[in-house]
Amino acid sequence: MRIGLIGSCGTPAQMVRLAREAEQHGWDGFFAWDAISLDDPEFDGVATWDPFAVLAGAAAVTERMTLGAMVFAPPRHRPWELAQRALTVDHLSGGRLVLPVGVGVPSDRAFTSAHGQPTALRDRAGLLDEVLAWLERSWSGETFRFEGEHLSTGDFRLPQPPVRGRIPVWPVAVWDAERPPLKSLRRALRWDGVVPQLRATDAEPGPDDVAALVAWMAGRRSRDAGPFDVVIQGRLSDDRGRAREQLAAAQEAGATWWVESWWPPEPVTPELLLDKARRALPSR
Template sequence: MRHVGGEGATVRIGFVGSFGTVHEVVQMAVEAEQHGWDGFFTWDGVDLGGAMGDTSFPVWDPWAVLAAAAVRTERITLGALVFAVPRRRPWVLAKQAVTVDHLSGGRLVLPVGLGVPDDRAVAGVRGEAVGVRERAERLDDALALLDRSWRGETFDLDGTHVHVEGMRLLPRPVERPDGRHRIPVWPVAAFPSARSMGRAVRWDGVVPQLRGDRAMDPMTPQDVAEVVAWAREHRDPAAGPFDVVVQGVLPDDPAEAADLVGGLAQAGATWFVDSRWDPQAATPERLLARLRLGPPDLGPLASG
């Protein structure tokens, strides 16, 4: 990981096990480690079938998947793209995260977002926060609780929607190489929203998405460079490493894949995560086939 705009950065390459049976998805984590990937990610949804144009694919609980992956792997980073935090109880989320963090020996990361209203767990459940503003408030409350809970001390929290008295959550996360007991948090941010990006730079990384007509477009090196410049300007340099996590689809051709990731890394991306969201195209067989090709070899860039 690198400081924003730092030299000698390492770019890491991950893969999303987007579709398959629960056994196939866990096997993808194992294969990811075997074939040289740096990270494996699942995802957090309840019922997104209609939104994806297909109601037939299975959806698994991310914490169960990650717990199984944690005990079957030894090296790779684990997480979900992304955890839909506002519809979760923050103290339960904290306990789930610390449990998987310990099972994995400190390899967990927390990409977090508002969740999508297309998920029937939001739009189809009376009383859930549907509006963007309330979901953002609940996300901030939850992140504040996570931060306080990881200190191992009894705490109170008087948030916008979450009010806690006298809570203490043990154990703390696994100690990181820098001595902190902290699971890295990567908020999703709509760039160039100052409010959204402002949340991200208070934490440990950003999963940037473009706004408006380009919301579904892949990030270009120029986009990444602008995100990095914004973060460098607004983040305290003493706050520690900051990841810029870009999603996309890797070409099968090794040279094309290396060019794609290399260009983004030169612009400041510290992670590239191969993310395939079309359930018709991203069959378990195709996902496993791409995993077995391995990540592109970036040569000196990969090692910094």
């Protein structure tokens, strides 16, 4: 199982430094985040930055780390601009970019009708599917047109494909063992991984939740399907023994990624994140 870290606060320069030092200390991934103006008192005063610009900087100072964001919000992006920015970071990093994706943070003021953005969750979910389909078409290098319910474009062609032919997509999917929400789960099944969230709770999925989700998805994926990542977020204990237990339980449940998720407000600071990045990983 691989271990990543979210650069949840700090200046762009501090985030790039965080990525560099995390790689030097054995971390497997660095993730930015994608929001513009949060109507959330906990994030009052927390600056938001262009995730692709941050990741471009991280790509320039790292060599092996996976790069992404937790998570990108495609419904807020024009698909051709999103495709170009993702392709740029993909090539700058030598094919290390992944695209965890969701419908967008509900409290982001960028999702308002006044800004011409879809506000209803159903519309954002529909647009998410169409933007992802547009991205996949663009990776072919061929000229294409797109006609959807939410998105229509004329002829487009991006002649340069991603380094590895495609960029892995990890959709967020809501999990409820009693009533699996099929739409988000089926979306994840069509792509390369899943970032699970529990229904109607801020709690992170535990090992039992992950195991149930993995079993549900395994029964519905074709045997010849390619690699599939299960990406969970959490906080490792400062006690190394307990941290090893957390990672072992997550891996046994079927997770392929653990992403350290420390978010503002206090006491989360750029200095705290850098201190965590410099610590020896409990699984190494």
